Amino acid sequence: MLAAGSLAVAGLSAPPATAGDPPPPVSVDQRFTTSDGVSLQTTLTSTGPVSAKPTVVEFSPYGDGSRTLEVGPDYNYLLVQIRGTGDSDGSFDALGPASQRDVVEVLQWACHQPFSDGRLALNGFSASAIVLYNSWHQELPCVKAAILKSGTHELYRDLLVPGAILNLVPGAGVIAMIGAPALLQGVDRLQRSPGSAFGVVGGLFASGLGVLAHPTLDQWWRDRGWRGNANDIPVLMINGFYDVESRGAFQAFQALRADGAHLVMEGGHDGVPVGSDGGRGEAAAWLDHYVRGVDNGIEATPAVSLLLAKGSRASYLAGEHVRREAADWPVPGTRWTTLSLAPGRGLQTGTPAATGLASYLTVPSLPTASTSPMRRSSRPVAPARSPERSRCSPTAGSRRSTA
Known part of the structure; x- marks a missing residue:
């Protein structure tokens, strides 16, 4: 069963607009019920009043206000709090099968809502990108394009057990960053559904234990990694060479280049170098072309754009870099030394x-x-x-x- 709960409109208390001012932003909180009965929190942000527009969707485990891309007035933005995180009920499953199923169900629902004109795009950064990579083996309805930044291609090798070494520090950090918003939004959850708190806490605890309980690259881990492509969606990957999750963008580009993917290496978790916008310009052009049909030529630009350091990481972030563009990765003509x-x-x-x-x-x-x-x-x-x-x-x- 797919159902939506009551609407709560926020952000309407701004001073009345004067002539020539843009309309004030509108934020709409809405509950979505998944096929297994879990209630998810969604927030639609729009340059009001809300009307049917292309809609960018992000699935985040980091609670309210965690969207990672700014879009212009031609788009609505739907932030979906992943099950077992933020103010969503259910148990967090480490971006596994239940969360992946939610991705398909929410997209199907969003496509036919009054705020959507039937054209959806996906955005993700870090964990919100990982859950999308993990979901690509499913058909994603109504999605015209995607922008994925700094996400792993496989949690096991890319982040949590690289080189057979258990990477406890970032793993514990991620659980803490997911747990903190869930705790802060816990008062609202307890008032709305007192019993849901046990599922949220239990899911976070079980996810941490799952990493320890599955030391080999078994099916539990494969369910939380890339499992194929059931779509024909042009994807823009953005990352940085110094990013903690750098391998994911390269692997994903190789898997999706036949669908028109582009790879832009100029910033992620490691920061945006001086003299770069971190891929924001490419992201805006990507959405305009593939979602709204704007003829801006982004599809004809080189598929690979690399911002290379000319010295140390510190000097790279300070602006000491050079750009190299290519048609593929590895760059054609690469020599091995x-x-x-x-x-x-x-x-x-x-x-x-x-x-x-x-x-x-x-x-x-x-x-x-x-x-x-x-x-x-x-x-x-x-x-x-x-x-x-x-x-x-x-x-x-x-x-x-x-x-």
Whole structure:
């Protein structure tokens, strides 16, 4: 059963508009009931009065006011609080099957609401991008385009267990950032549905335990990663080379480039470099072209745009960078250069002239992890190595790409 609850209109107490002023923004809170009976909180933001327009939809676990993209007056914006987060009921399932099913149901509902003209777009940043990547194996109704920023392609390898090392700090941080808005909005939830608090707390706790209970890349993790493409949606991926979730944008671009995807590398969690808008201009043009049909030429621009550092990360953020554009990733003509461990803690090209010994603080791989040589999942992977000491030698080496 799909149902919508009562409407609560906020943001109408602004002073009366004078001649020539834009209409005041309008915020409409509305409950949506999923097919399994869970009540989700949604908030529509519009340049009032509300009318049927193309609508950008974002699914966020970070509570009220967590939208991550500004759009102009030609669009409405629908923020959906993911089940078990914010003021939505149910149990958080770590962006798994239940949350993915909600994505399809909410889109189907939103497409036919009075605020929508039948054209939807998706936006996501970090967790709100991940739940969309995880949902791409389902047909997403009425969606004309998407903008996905700094999301993982696979939670296991990209963020929580990279290289077979349990990445507890960011994992705990994410749970805390999801739990805090749920706690702050808990008073409203208790007044509305006292019993829902147990499901919200239980879901967050169970998600944390799920990471620990599934040390291998098993089906639990595969349900929270990329599982194929059932759509033909042009996607703009935005990320940064220093982003904690950098791999996701590259993997997603390779999976979706046949649908007209573009990859813009110029900022994410790691910040927006001086002299860049972090992809905001491309995002606005992307929506205008693919959703509203504006002939602005964005589809004819190079598919890959890279903002490359000319020095350190600090100098990169300060504006020391150079732009490189290409038709694909990896960039056509990329050359692979062999790197060797150098004496001390550096790298060098070619064979080192001398050997040396350097000590590093290390966290050993989990013996239960699927990328550990002691245990493998059904997916073939290379063993991870975490030596406490590295000795450079004429045979030691790795590779980097240069374009």
